[in-house]
Amino acid sequence: MTDPTPPVTTTEDGAALLDAVEAHRRRFNVFPSESAYVAVTLWDAHAHLMDAFEATPRLAFLSPEPGSGKTRALEITETLVPRPLTTVDISPSALFRSVCDEQARPTVLFDEVDTVFGAAASGNEDLRGLINAGYRRTGGVIRSVRDGDSHVVQKFPVYAALVLAGLGDLPDTIMSRSIVIRMRRRAPNETVEHYRQRINEAEGHALRDRLAAWADTVREQLTGAWPEMPEGVTDRPADVWEPLLAVADAAGGHWPERARTACLELVNAAKDTDKGSVGVRLLADLRDVFAGAERLTSATIIERLTGMDDAPWADLDGRPLNTRSLSRMLGDYVTATNQPIRPRNIKIGTAVAKGYYATDLADAWTRYCAPIPETPATSATPATAQVRALFPVAGEVAVAVAATDPAPATETAADLSTVG
Missing domain, CATH: 3.40.50 (Rossmann fold)
Known part of the structure; x- marks a missing residue:
């Protein structure tokens, strides 16, 4: 059974x-x-x-x-x-x-x-x-x-x-x-x-x-x-x-x-x-380098980037970052108007040098970098809205001026004296 x-x-x-x-x-x-x-x-x-x-x-x-x-x-x-x-x-x-x-x-x-x-x-x-x-x-x-x-x-x-x-x-x-x-x-x-x-x-x-x-x-x-x-x-x-x-x-x-x-x-x-790709790391470090400035010459940017102790810019595959490689790397990203980020002329007094404007970098900063905590701000024009969200209040005077008149400088003529 x-x-x-x-x-x-x-x-x-x-x-x-x-x-x-x-x-x-x-x-x-x-x-x-x-x-x-x-x-x-x-x-x-x-x-x-x-x-x-x-x-x-x-x-x-x-x-x-x-x-x-x-x-x-x-x-x-x-x-x-x-x-x-x-x-x-x-x-x-x-x-x-x-x-x-x-x-x-x-x-x-x-x-x-x-x-x-x-x-x-x-x-x-x-x-x-x-x-x-x-x-x-x-x-x-x-x-x-x-x-x-x-x-x-x-x-x-x-x-x-x-x-x-x-x-x-x-x-x-x-x-x-x-x-x-x-x-x-x-x-x-x-x-x-x-x-x-x-x-x-x-x-x-x-x-x-x-x-x-x-x-x-x-x-x-x-x-x-x-x-x-x-x-x-x-x-x-x-x-x-x-x-x-x-x-x-x-x-x-x-x-x-x-x-x-x-x-x-x-x-x-x-x-x-995670520091992201080299390009994203460059954008993040550039945001720190600008620190509220509305524009900087390429020479000043290179000097500040290569001076960062914990950054790779002083030794990229055996050579430091230079203005040419900076331009090439940033050219992969675009401005808010969908144009490649390129160096522009910066005029200070009678001197002219190549450099970058925060307004050109603002869209890439917004898209690829971690947000910066918001700070109180005064009223802003549409042209400066993105940049104001990225910088502390202390830098907003320069940003507001840049939106209407690109002539004011954040660097002196003496800063350009070493630019060839």
């Missing part, structure tokens, strides 16, 4: 499982913040649920100096994720062939990535493009392949989870797709267990198998999920964090709250350290 009692199935407690993964991490890794432990733990779990998400954030362990625990973080990751592929050097074609098979898609662990994308490395644009394309599930690489006596164009999928570790920073396009963990050398009071692969690897594999089994129970729930984002997290950061917040919501317990706290902290930290 058949026993009608159905077999007892044990459902993994998702919150407890993530707690166990985090505790395992803490035994061997020292991360810079509680938020980092949360983010990395959720990333480990998301790697088992790739088909449920439209994008996979890159996880980047970066540090200014060697010996900061990046490689150990990769070693622990390797034991927790499905089908790990660890490398310190891989060609675009090899990476492409590794990830294009959706049935055997690996989790790529890329150590010493600074040798590929660092200051001393070549551009490696093909590899960067492949990494960026693999961020989205719909991303792919198009290749021409032989079909009998002819060739056909075919799109190959390259969607895959990716961890990178290296010194310094990564290219901007990769950074914007990444959750960045800023690793540091351990302080004397920060201790970890010694990691022994033949002993501790099996412990990681046991957690990996539990993550895989739990993922199977929540995959349908997570497919197409729209987790609630913390206030202010939008656009690319929201895309990056969506899979991790969805995993936290599925796990339950304290993880949804911890995940959103970590999301806000790490997104805001990325904003604080």
Whole structure:
């Protein structure tokens, strides 16, 4: 007689499982913040649920100096994720062939990535493009392949989870797709267990198998999920964090709250350290250089920019910024009337020199630079509205005059005496 009692199935407690993964991490890794432990733990779990998400954030362990625990973080990751592929050097074609098979898609662990994308490395644009394309599930690489006596164009999928570790920073396009963990050398009071692969690897594999089994129970729930984002997290950061917040919501317990706290902290930290492209950095520094002035000569601008201690302008690819490169870089941006930003003549007394007007830069400042807190202002004409929003009240007299008469100067004839 058949026993009608159905077999007892044990459902993994998702919150407890993530707690166990985090505790395992803490035994061997020292991360810079509680938020980092949360983010990395959720990333480990998301790697088992790739088909449920439209994008996979890159996880980047970066540090200014060697010996900061990046490689150990990769070693622990390797034991927790499905089908790990660890490398310190891989060609675009090899990476492409590794990830294009959706049935055997690996989790790529890329150590010493600074040798590929660092200051001393070549551009490696093909590899960067492949990494960026693999961020989205719909991303792919198009290749021409032989079909009998002819060739056909075919799109190959390259969607895959990716961890990178290296010194310094990564290219901007990769950074914007990444959750960045800023690793540091351990302080004397920060201790970890010694990691022994033949002993501790099996412990990681046991957690990996539990993550895989739990993922199977929540995959349908997570497919197409729209987790609630913390206030202010939008656009690319929201895309990056969506899979991790969805995993936290599925796990339950304290993880949804911890995940959103970590999301806000790490997104805001990325904003604080992100200087944007070189062009955006130039615009932001120019706004500081003008400091309320309505116009400055190119020579004065160069002098002030190259004198900034924390700016790159004194050494751009081995040479300082000059008036020609300044003009070329600013020419990529336009004025409020949709004209390229170009140097104009500035007349001071009988002297004339090339320079720039704040009114020409105002639209670019508004579009590309973080806003300056508003300050009280007197009535403004339409021609000076944008500029007044960017400068403190002390500079508004010069701005108002510039709107009606370009002759008044913010530099003396003596300032122009060194201009050739």
